[in-house]
Amino acid sequence: MVDGKVNFELVSPERLLASTAVDMVVVPGAEGDFGVLPGHAPFISALRAGVIDVHDGGKVTDRIFVADGFAEVTTERCTVLAGEAVPLDRIDRAQVEKRIAEAELDLRDAANDQERARAERALDTARALLAHARA
Amino acid sequence: MATLKSLRLRIRSVRSTQKITRAMKMVAASKLRRAQERAEAARPYAERMERMLRSLASSVGGGGGALPLLVGNGNDKVHLLIVVTSDRGLCGGFNSSLTRATRLRVAELTRAGHQVKILCLGRKGRDQLRRDHASLIIDTVEGIERGLGFAKADEIGQRLTAMFAASEFDVATIVYNKFKSVISQVVTVQQLVPFRVAEETPAADAGLKAIYEFEPDENEILADLLPRNLGVQIYGALLESQASEQGARMSAMDNATRNAGDMINRLTLNYNRTRQAVITREIIEIVSGAEAL
Numbered sequence A: 001m002v003d004g005k006v007n008f009e010l011v012s013p014e015r016l017l018a019s020t021a022v023d024m025v026v027v028p029g030a031e032g033d034f035g036v037l038p039g040h041a042p043f044i045s046a047l048r049a050g051v052i053d054v055h056d057g058g059k060v061t062d063r064i065f066v067a068d069g070f071a072e073v074t075t076e077r078c079t080v081l082a083g084e085a086v087p088l089d090r091i092d093r094a095q096v097e098k099r100i101a102e103a104e105l106d107l108r109d110a111a112n113d114q115e116r117a118r119a120e121r122a123l124d125t126a127r128a129l130l131a132h133a134r135a
Numbered sequence B: 001m002a003t004l005k006s007l008r009l010r011i012r013s014v015r016s017t018q019k020i021t022r023a024m025k026m027v028a029a030s031k032l033r034r035a036q037e038r039a040e041a042a043r044p045y046a047e048r049m050e051r052m053l054r055s056l057a058s059s060v061g062g063g064g065g066a067l068p069l070l071v072g073n074g075n076d077k078v079h080l081l082i083v084v085t086s087d088r089g090l091c092g093g094f095n096s097s098l099t100r101a102t103r104l105r106v107a108e109l110t111r112a113g114h115q116v117k118i119l120c121l122g123r124k125g126r127d128q129l130r131r132d133h134a135s136l137i138i139d140t141v142e143g144i145e146r147g148l149g150f151a152k153a154d155e156i157g158q159r160l161t162a163m164f165a166a167s168e169f170d171v172a173t174i175v176y177n178k179f180k181s182v183i184s185q186v187v188t189v190q191q192l193v194p195f196r197v198a199e200e201t202p203a204a205d206a207g208l209k210a211i212y213e214f215e216p217d218e219n220e221i222l223a224d225l226l227p228r229n230l231g232v233q234i235y236g237a238l239l240e241s242q243a244s245e246q247g248a249r250m251s252a253m254d255n256a257t258r259n260a261g262d263m264i265n266r267l268t269l270n271y272n273r274t275r276q277a278v279i280t281r282e283i284i285e286i287v288s289g290a291e292a293l
Helices: A093-109 A113-134 B004-060 B094-111 B123-133 B150-165 B218-292
Strands: A006-011 A016-022 A024-029 A032-036 A043-047 A050-056 A059-066 A069-073 A077-082 A085-087 B078-084 B115-121 B137-141 B171-181 B184-193 B213-215
Touching (some): A006 B004, A016 A059, A043 B218, A059 A113, A069 B218, A093 A113, B094 B123, B094 B218, B184 B218
Parallel strands (some): B115 B137
Antiparallel strands (some): A024 A050, A059 A085, A069 A077
16 A cells, blocks of 8 residues: 555446556545545445546546446545446447437336336436536 | 278268367357456456445344345245356256256255245256256246346346345345366355355454444445345356356367367278278289189
8 A cells, every 4th residue: 555545446347447546536425425535434335326536646637437336435445336437538428318318218118117217227327427428 | 891982971071070169169268268357357346345245244233124135034935046057058068067956956945845946047057957847947048148248147136136025036046157177167056145245254354344334324235235246146157157168168179179080080090991902802803803814
């Protein structure tokens, strides 16, 4: 561990996306964004759809969209388990719009509550993604 | 004795079979490498998920709001077996050893008075189990291999969660081939529901345990995390199974190629002998014909 840094790890089910030592990470928690600095109290949180900001050397080095997931924080590391993660600068507008259209279609064709809930979740995620693509 | 022509045809046909098995071996080898890489890449997530679950479970303890996915629903009657096999054959004993283990398990559970349901992931498992357990198979999922991603595993996980919520089963177990090496796959039986937290050396991170804060509270996170964990476990099993399948196919095809080589050698020897015999006979015929004059 590097002194005065947080070990930031971002993993998706399919692979390890990032593992670096940084100054600070801002994570979109389910009950509000929180920043993680070295020495943060041990903490586990659910995440909502939003953007993780990675701060290093006085500026934001990475901005990554996460759809959902969990964050585990200890005094020296911050591990984010993301369901889906896309760097902001790699969001493809056209593709996201297609996803929204598909999710809307699924929502309309949903046969039961379960399918409806799933389609709604997909739609919310896709919309959040689009909002960040625009920004 | 076989005629020269029929021998020649035999040799040619074995040779072309050998070409096919050799090509299949190559394909399996390259697929194996990819499958292994994927399994490797998926490991960090599973590890961290487990770490998180462990600290959550230990902090929830036997607390009031214990979740069915974690502690079970109190019953032990209906067992669901999830059998992971391949869609395609030509991979040695890969599928048969798995279905054999499944049959044993079914027999064992039935003897103990449990009801058994089977969910097949992969066509071959269904084909082989249908013979004597057709009534137990509730569904088959095919085509998992193509473009296997977490999404597919998660879908199955969500389906299990829904089935569990509807009390369609009490205990779920996954049976799959774990990749040990190219020539060896180990049939592994792993319980998924209720989830068993692996008892790991508590000394390792005892200092970190039980001092986490949670947001929202433990139960809510657990309720969110457990279904997802189900997907992760299934994904892991599918990846292992896929690597195993390619490994098994590779060694099976290697054997087949070698056997074809042996066969060609034998047939060639036979062919040459026959050819010489024919020549010898013709010479004798000519010589004795000349002598008779």
